[in-house]
Amino acid sequence: MRRVTTTIALLCLSLFALLVPTAASAATTVEVTSAKLVARGVAVDITITVTCESGRNGGAEFSLRQRSDNHVAYGSGWAPVYCTGSAQAVTGRVYAEAGGYAFNRGIALVNGGIELCTEIDCDYSPRFDGEIRITR
Template sequence: MCDRHDLLNPSLHCWRSPCPGAAESDAAAPANRRGRPRQKEHELKNNRTKAAVLGGTLAAGAALALLSPAAPASAYDSDGLYLQLAVQSPATLVGRGAAVDVSIDVTCNSTNSAYLDTLLNERVGNRIVTGHGYTYVTCTGSLQRVVVRVVSGTGTPFARGIAVATANLYGCTETTCGQEMDDTTINITK
């Protein structure tokens, strides 16, 4: 059977069968301070290169996800009613965390005011802080930035960090009513 250190060498296929010539290779290979055979220098260099490329790729992906603006949600468009919204990041703490102001880009053509409802969930320490806020939007048919104040409903204040925001926009024309939702992760800042 293969030793623990032989698992580092994929050419030995230790998970399938005993290592070919394991006894001779252990005796013939130069050992490191722990008595294990040394890996070849090019194998170590290849593993370091792979780790560096993987780490760089992951870091670039994380930075892109954090720095890219929130994409608009799919729009509701039926029988002349158009509703579209996109929660924006970052949101701003208000009153030392008692509330958070969340900016939402809204485009709608509802004949009456549209109703914009926003929920926010954030993990603070070992608790989940949940809050709710709403406002009415006068639809103009053009893009508008609306700020909804979300008040903590749990008695624990919001804090700087990452939260999940869910916004719903409800509206009607003379002939139809509809709803559109955006659910996204946002940053909360001071």
């Protein structure tokens, strides 16, 4: 009985160790820095500043929503991320949904996240969410 209890305790500790955020996830930071109209509102280029551990690579996903008259313009996109260990600008293009409405200058809601991987594991943080001013 004691052997079974010890085995179960060791398995639980192993699972807990897998669920604890890695040092890389704690060191990864992201800030949305700009949004610029492309092709008269067909798309928006969103720039983020990312700082992440060298050797991790992956991608950033973006989602953008903006009021357009009595409707909502929305779209999504992504950009590759190659970590260098220092802050770097990453720009991704968000395309307005086909059949939807064009983006305009002004305030929009942007959200998304970053997935960064090594040969051993992947980390799905941090997430970002907030308002951004779209410019030309």
